[in-house]
Amino acid sequence: MLTLTVNGQQKQVDVENDTPLLWVIREHLQMTGTKFGCGAGLCGACTVHLDGTAVRSCQTAARDAVGKKITTIEGLTVGGKPHPLQDAWIAEQVAQCGYCQSGQIMQAASLLATNRDPTKAEIVAHMDGNLCRCMTYGRIQKAIIRAAADIRAKSGA
Amino acid sequence: MTHIERNSLRRRSFIVGASATGLAFGYVAANGIKDALAAQSFGPTAWYSIGPDGIVTVMVGKAEMGQHVSSTMCQIVAEELEADWSKVRIALPNNDPKYNDPMLGALITGGSWSTRMNFETMSRAGAAGRITLIEAGAGLLGVPVGECRASNGQVIHSKTGKKVSYAKIVADGKASKTWTPDELKAIKLKTPDQYKLVGVAVPQLDIPSKTNGTAKFGIDTMVPGMLYGRPVMPPVRYGATVKAVDETEARKVKGYVKAVTLDDKTGTTSGWIVAVATTYEGAKKAADALIVTYDKGPNANVSDQTIIDEAKKLQASDAAGQLFVSQGDPAAAIAGAAKTVEAEYLTSINIHAPLEPMNATAYEQGGVWHVHTGNQFASRTGGIAAAALGVDPKNLVLHQYFMGGGFGRRLDADMVIPAVLASKAVGKPVKLIYAREDDMAMDFTRPLTYQKVKAGVDADGKLVGLQHDVVCAWPTARWGIPEFLTPAVDKKGPLDGFTVNGADFWYTVPNHKVRAILNELAQRATPSGQLRSVAPGWTFWAVESLIDELAHAAGKDPVDYRLAMLDGAGNNAGGAKKLANALRTAAGRAGWGSVTxxxxxxxxxxxxxxxxxxxxxxxxxxxxxxxxxxxxAFEVKKLNVAMDLGTVINPDGVKAQIEGSTLWGMSLALFEQATLKNGALQATNFGDYTPMRMSEMPELDISIIANNDPPSGCGEPAVTVVAPAIANAIFNAVGVRVRSLPITQAAVRTALQAKKT
Incomplete structure (x- = not known):
């Protein structure tokens, strides 16, 4: 039995220590916004935050998440208020099939947490590990730039 | 899809009547009105319904895999219905035949057909609903019907401004009407100047749920008490059988239940096993721990080169294949030509790799089987699942979901077989998920294609004769559905038109033959599938490369050379001139001939x-x-794409589809290649099968040509145009020609070296 902190809530899960965090989140906790794409850290669909850092949950053993704050796409909306990236994703009509987009948004959120005015090159470098099979890359870039501007405007920076 | 028998809408009535959840609107067969009106058979199902809260729910029989077709179908209905867009919702039907596409007679999504084929039907459904609501609303307002109109979910009395909402009309419960086929046909649909939603970039209804994790895909299905399964795939793509399974190590895995060796009576799979456990991580560990002995079967020695060698042998035989196009006498024209050009064009095996791996959740309940999975061809896939179980298809319900990518992969049915057979074997619900490696190894691939062209030009460089042979596995013939095949023009039986579409182009060429040749060796070893754009993805690779070669050989500008052949003569009237305009648009936007x-x-x-x-x-x-x-080494700097698709329902949705399909075309042209070795596909994961990443994206410039022609599809065509444009650009840059896809740096370098020597 492991105790995990997911989106601010403590969860007891009966899993092996080496169970990938992905399956703990998706199947044991039934929070299905986090997606399984490759199981090998090659596509980014399973991206979540561990203490604010974007990680591939398919490559993270459950025991390594104990004592850390796990944030999933479901936890990005705080108090019913969407993250600026989620608003920007709608404004730019980014998603096609949508399957990779939770991971894309989580990956982008970790960029904007430390860089509120990323250049296009910084965005590409940060996002290149996240595969979008529908190839919505252009709109992902636009949405990140829009969200960053939104965050700066709201903070008066 | 010209050869599919279409169910005529002329035989269908449209009825509006009260249902359990409000007011239901739907087409029914003309002789079925009485039955349909009985509440039992006419639930809030076919087509759309309006609830007492005014929410309009449109039942979308089209598979939603990112093309926003579900939203587009809603948009078409809402336009004529005068619905409030903020109150429109999508519902996905199961595989009940009552939801069949009225044109195609099945639940199938592909071919970029959906908008083209459903525009009028959905428009008439919306219009009939609006008129019925206006009549009911006028009654409630106590005013003459003729003085009322509908707008934004309300019926309005124009003189007084008195209004009643659709919600109130539905709550009143009296609206009811049966439209005969003739009455339906007589409805005057809106003209484009009256459109409020069509042609407007309204927000796609499926997008918000795809930004917060709430969108439900097949893989998200949860059933109480379910077990998990992961397939164990054989060492060859097709033809293996399981000789023995050693479970010793698997039994040590926590939660291990059993290994189920599939006895697949449908022949869709061969040599598959499912490891079942109480968790997915357990199923995955157990799958890895099973020691399986196989008979690799008859295809274990087949590789890419075997397929190519066989294709060349077949092509060399005059007796092989069937004719798709036969016009004039190309052999004589080529014999008498001033100059002849011969060339071979190849395309590699490609795999779909949608980001949501294949999966299905299956269980039996009260004598009925339930299968949850996102699928593009629910009619066939439900039937295959039932056949695998040996049950009546009426007793199998396929529940539809959003798809984490389709691209043609989910036209196939393989994923339901391990799910239902494992569930049957363990007597419990089973959620079956392919690991990525399973998904890639067992893809129903775009087939390896070999094309040989022989062309003759006259003294002016004009193309006077063309022979074009296309040799590959036949993906659509594999389905065994005669309606999907095309009669050969030489009466040699049906051929798979989905291997040669596009070769019947709109250029005027007086002597032209296209031969479709089935490569049976490839067909057996690599069951192929429909990969986004299917045949035009390879036929235009050959045609548009060849036309460029001919233009250069004649010393003519490649745009001018094409325009001269797009003269609209004879059978090419109409279309050829539209294509010419698209060509001028793309060339003009790129600065063709004007930029240095x-x-x-x-x-x-x-x-x-x-x-x-x-x-x-x-x-x-x-x-x-x-x-x-x-x-x-080469870099694609920019792609200028122009597309004329008639009426545009949602301009931003169309743009998104062109963006994605253009990049798909480039990804297939440069980055994606699967090889077959010893009967097995070598791709394992995104480390060795490598679709385009963000850093590889070129600059895009997209022009949409919209007019008032009927709408056509936009999800696939751009996939097919990019590869030849890139190859033609490489030739114009450095004077070397690459005739094999994908175009690699090594291939360009080899061609450069050959040119120097």
Missing amino acids: LPKNTGMGIACVSSQERATATWTACAATVEVNPTSG
Whole structure:
């Protein structure tokens, strides 16, 4: 039995220590916004935050998440208020099939947490590990730039 | 899709009547009205319903895999219905035949057909609903019907401004009407100047749920008490059988239940096992721990080169294949030509790799089987699942979901077989998920294609005769559905038109033959499938490369050369001139002939009429490519794409589809290749099968040509135009021609070296 902190809530899960965090989140906790794409850290669909850092949950053993704050796409909306990236994703009509987009948004959120005015090159470098099979890359870039501007405007920076 | 027998809407009535959840609107067979009106058989099902809260729910029989077709179908209904867009919702039907596409007679999504084929039907459904609501609303307002109109979910009495909402009309419960087929046909649909939603970039209804994790895909299905399964795939793509399974190590895995060796009576799979456990991580560990002995079967020695060798042998035989196009006498024309050009074009095996791996959740309940999975061909897939179980298809419900990518992969049915057979074997619900490696190894691939062309030109360089042979596995013939095949023009039986579509192009060529040849060796070893754009993805690779070669051989500008052949003569009336306009648009936007390009940078052009001649979307691309003349390394700097698709329902949705399909075309042209070795697909994961990443994206410039022609599809055509445009640009940059896809740096370098010597 492991105790995990997911989106601010403590969860007891009966899993092996080496169970990938992905399956703990998706199947044991039934929070299905986090997606399984490759199981090998090659596509980014399973991206979540561990203490604010974007990680591939398919490559993270459950025991390594104990004592850390796990944030999933479901936890990005705080108090019913969407993250600026989620608003920007709608404004730019980014998603096609949508399957990779939770991971894309989580990956982008970790960029904007430390860089509120990323250049296009910084965005590409940060996002290149996240595969979008529908190839919505252009709109992902636009949405990140829009969200960053939104965050700066709201903070008066 | 010209050869599918279409169910005539003329035989169908449209009825509006009260249902359990409000007011239901739907088409029914003319002789079925009485039955349909009985509440039992006419639930809030077919087509759409309006609840007492005014929410309009449209039942979308089209598979939603990112093309926003579900939203588009809603948009078409809402336009004529005068619905409030903020109150429109999508519902996905199961595989009940009552939801069949009225044109196609099945639940199937592909071919970029959906908008083209459903526009009028959905429009009439919306209009009949609006008129019925206006009549009911006028009654409630106590005013003459003729003085009322509908707008934004309300019926309005124009003189007094008195209004009643659709919600109130539904709550009143009296609206009811049966429209005969003739009455339906007589409805005057809106003209484009009256559109409020069609042609407007309204927000796609499926997008918000895809930004917060709430969108439900098949893989998200949860059933109480379910077990998990992971397939164990054999060491060859097809033809293996399981000789023995050693479970010793698997039994040590926590939660292990059993290994189920599939006895697949449908022949869809061969030599598959499912490891079942109480958790997915357990199923995965157990699958890895099973020690399986196989008989690899008859295809274990087949590789890419075996398929190519066989294709060349078949092509060399005059007796092989059937004719798809036969016009004039190309052999004589080529014999008498001033100059002849012969060339071979190849395309590699490609796999779909949608990001949501194949999966299905299955269980039996009260004598009925339930299968949860996102699928593009629910009619066939439900039937296959039932056949695998040996149950009546009426007792199998396929529950539909959003798809984490389709691209044609989910037209197939393989994923339901391990799910239902494992569930049957363990007597419990089973959620079956392919690991990525399973998904890639067992893809129903775009087949390896070999094409041989022989062309003759006259003294002016004009193309006077063309023989075009296409040799590959036949993906659609594999389905065994005669309606999907095309009669050969030489009466040699049906051929798979989905291997040669596009070769019947809109250029005027007086003597022209296209031969479709089935490569049976490839068909057995690599069961192939429909990969986004299917045949035009390879036929136009050959045609548009060849036309460029001929233009250069004649010393003519490749755009001018094409325009001269797009003269609209005879059978090419109408379409050819539209394609010419798309070609001019792409070339013009790119600055064809007017910009000075840097050294070793070239611009290439191509134009296509994908998908089928009868469903053409007029598409052109100009590619700007910089090539290193020593190393062969090259970079696609820009793609200018122009597309004429008639009426545009949602301009932003169309743009999104063109963006995605253009990049798909480039990804297939440069980055994606699967090889077959010893009967097995070598791709394992995204480390060795490598679709385009963000850093590889070129600059895009997209032009949408919208007019008032009927709408055509936009999800696939751009896939087919990019590869030849890039190859033609490489030629214009450094003077070398690559005739095999994908185009690699090594291939360009080899060609450069050959040119030097």
